[in-house]
Amino acid sequence: MEGILLFAISIGTLAAIYGMVTLALNLETGTGPLWDLGIVSFFGIGAYAYVILTAAPAEGHQHYLYGFGLPMWLGVIGAALAGAVAAWFIGLPSLRLRKEYFLIVTLAFAEVLRQLYINEDWLTNGVAGIYGLEQPLRGLVEARQYTYVLFALAICGLLAVWALTRMISLSAFGRACKALRENEALAITAGIDPRRTSMVLYVLAGAFTAVAGVFYVWYNTLVVPGQFSSDLTFFVWTALIIGGVGSSRGALFGAFIFILLHDSLRFLQVSGETAVTLTSLRTALIGLLLILILRFRPNGIFPETRVVFKLPDRAKAAEGAKRKGLA
Amino acid sequence: MLEVRNVSLYYGGICAVNDMSLEVAEGEIVGLIGTNGAGKTSLFNVITGFARASSGTVRFLGRDVTGYSGPRIAQAGMLRTFQTPVGFPKMTVMENMLVFSRADAAARPSIFRGASPARAVLEEAMEFLAIFGLAARAGDWVQDLAAPELKMLEFARAMMAHPKMLLLDEPAAGVNPALQGNLIEHIGALRRRGVTFLVVDHNLRFIRDICDRAYAMADGRLIASGPTGDVLNNPDVIRLYLGGGAGEEAA
Numbered sequence: 001m002e003g004i005l006l007f008a009i010s011i012g013t014l015a016a017i018y019g020m021v022t023l024a025l026n027l028e029t030g031t032g033p034l035w036d037l038g039i040v041s042f043f044g045i046g047a048y049a050y051v052i053l054t055a056a057p058a059e060g061h062q063h064y065l066y067g068f069g070l071p072m073w074l075g076v077i078g079a080a081l082a083g084a085v086a087a088w089f090i091g092l093p094s095l096r097l098r099k100e101y102f103l104i105v106t107l108a109f110a111e112v113l114r115q116l117y118i119n120e121d122w123l124t125n126g127v128a129g130i131y132g133l134e135q136p137l138r139g140l141v142e143a144r145q146y147t148y149v150l151f152a153l154a155i156c157g158l159l160a161v162w163a164l165t166r167m168i169s170l171s172a173f174g175r176a177c178k179a180l181r182e183n184e185a186l187a188i189t190a191g192i193d194p195r196r197t198s199m200v201l202y203v204l205a206g207a208f209t210a211v212a213g214v215f216y217v218w219y220n221t222l223v224v225p226g227q228f229s230s231d232l233t234f235f236v237w238t239a240l241i242i243g244g245v246g247s248s249r250g251a252l253f254g255a256f257i258f259i260l261l262h263d264s265l266r267f268l269q270v271s272g273e274t275a276v277t278l279t280s281l282r283t284a285l286i287g288l289l290l291i292l293i294l295r296f297r298p299n300g301i302f303p304e305t306r307v308v309f310k311l312p313d314r315a316k317a318a319e320g321a322k323r324k325g326l327a
Numbered sequence: 328m329l330e331v332r333n334v335s336l337y338y339g340g341i342c343a344v345n346d347m348s349l350e351v352a353e354g355e356i357v358g359l360i361g362t363n364g365a366g367k368t369s370l371f372n373v374i375t376g377f378a379r380a381s382s383g384t385v386r387f388l389g390r391d392v393t394g395y396s397g398p399r400i401a402q403a404g405m406l407r408t409f410q411t412p413v414g415f416p417k418m419t420v421m422e423n424m425l426v427f428s429r430a431d432a433a434a435r436p437s438i439f440r441g442a443s444p445a446r447a448v449l450e451e452a453m454e455f456l457a458i459f460g461l462a463a464r465a466g467d468w469v470q471d472l473a474a475p476e477l478k479m480l481e482f483a484r485a486m487m488a489h490p491k492m493l494l495l496d497e498p499a500a501g502v503n504p505a506l507q508g509n510l511i512e513h514i515g516a517l518r519r520r521g522v523t524f525l526v527v528d529h530n531l532r533f534i535r536d537i538c539d540r541a542y543a544m545a546d547g548r549l550i551a552s553g554p555t556g557d558v559l560n561n562p563d564v565i566r567l568y569l570g571g572g573a574g575e576e577a578a
């Protein structure tokens with residue numbers, strides 16, 4: 001029984017981490033105009049930046065040069081900064097492009113980065129990865145209970161990203177992003193600079209995703225390049241489409257549904273052969289869900305809703321207009 | 328206020344605007360007429376930073392704004408509309424208003440401050456919506472508006488920016504006569520508030536009703552200019568419109 005609970009908590013932690021990335025993607029794609037097919041880039045950059053900043057110096061059998069052994073909080077800040085800088089760097093050439101090309105270029109960058117993690121041994125220890133990484137608040141509880149602590153941390157992280165992305169999308173800046181999403185030419189006539197606005201948005205999403213990458217390191221206690229393939233980008237896109245593009249609730253819900261379908265079968269103790277079958281089954285299951293969603297709820301389970309303001313009284317407004325001699 | 332000097336614009340080998348010059352003084356409503364493909368929209372694009380002139384200069388409020396980007400021109404106080412009415416479909420009418428407000432423009436750089444707009448801004452927006460008969464639709468998505476409502480929204484949101492100059496690209500196209508009267512009133516009211524206009528339209532009666540002066544274009548060139556009545560009675564212009572099929576009905 002406790003096994004099931006621990007497993008559920010562990011899956012929940014993973015879902016919370018995916019949730020952060022899905023929220024960041026929703027900021028770019030749901031609120032803003034950016035069709036980012038390379039969001040895994042920032043997830044990976046965040047993870048590696050954190051590890052390089054905080055890991056202990058390499059041991060004899062390891063090749064990486066830098067393990068600065070800095071405190072974790074510095075690692076988190078460093079990761080966010082690295083994500084932001086990476087976004088700026090990738091955004092410089094790619095945000096000049098039309099939507100469709102942006103999509104391709106971001107995908108290509110993600111692949112380039114993965115090759116970098118694999119080939120730059122001195123920085124990343126290559127395919128062997130870096131293991132045995134420390135987790136925050138580890139000493140607080142006994143080992144068995146730590147799953148709960150990490151879950152609580154991930155939920156806090158998720159709530160923080162949720163609150164921030166929500167605040168951003170409801171701000172004047174968020175409205176500008178939405179305007180660009182809806183009609184770039186018209187947005188320009190409102191004085192909105194597409195390139196600059198998109199860049200800020202992209203950098204913010206990069207930073208959020210990078211922080212999610214740190215949680216992923218805590219979750220796994222290791223980094224290897226294989227964790228940052230473009231599969232993750234597609235997973236997160238799938239989660240967002242299922243949940244509802246443009247809706248934070250949808251982004252959260254989509255991430256949890258996705259992880260539930262994708263990872264809960266792992267719990268079953270089965271033979272290797274059955275495991276292979278199950279793996280392809282779950283992919284088929286998710287594909288089926290995606291098709292059903294697109295067919296019957298094309299805007300997702302929680303479609304984007306209208307932004308509601310507490311509107312001033314209409315009659316008073318009409319009066320006011322008259323008084324000022326506008327009508 | 329606006330001064331266009333010898334502007335030309337080429338699309339590949341096609342010359343869309345050929346050595347055009349025009350002037351609009353503060354407080355004027357100036358018309359720009361010409362058959363389809365004459366280059367009116369292209370000239371608008373050059374003036375508002377949507378296209379880069381191959382040659383010539385544009386001055387606005389005494390400043391040389393040739394080659395300014397679209398957002399910069401907008402920030403300088405020149406607003407334009409598009410030939411087909413547009414809005415931000417999946418944003419509410421109120422959000423559409425806010426995007427054009429000065430308050431939003433000023434708040435854009437501070438991403439982490441003040442999520443919801445100030446009361447005064449909402450009230451101002453509501454007043455403008457009331458004037459244009461859209462107050463009841465403030466909370467609805469723009470994609471749910473009827474075509475005439477969208478037309479009104481174009482004016483209402485322009486007010487939020489407090490523009491010095493409005494460039495209207497075929498405001499009367501596809502608008503029924505009753506609503507046209509409405510438009511004329513609104514344009515008049517805006518002018519009294521100090522807005523200067525440059526208006527493109529095919530509907531010559533509409534142009535006659537609102538414009539002090541007019542310019543006529545054909546094949547990218549200026550063919551006539553002067554007081555609206557004179558331009559509309561210019562033999563070249565009449566020939567053009569009769570030949571072009573727009574017909575006497577309009578005049």
Ligand SMILES: Nc1ncnc2c1ncn2[C@@H]1O[C@H](COP(=O)(O)OP(=O)(O)O)[C@@H](O)[C@H]1O
Nearest residue numbers: 338341343361362363364365366367368369370
């Ligand atoms: N983006 C473009 N690319 C190529 N040619 C264009 C483009 N826009 C307009 N043109 C051409 O420029 C000429 C003027 O068009 P336009 O400015 O739209 O005329 P108007 O608004 O007076 O009807 C036309 O011959 C048109 O085909």
Ligand SMILES: [Mg+2]
Nearest residue numbers: 367368369410
């Ligand atoms: Mg035109």
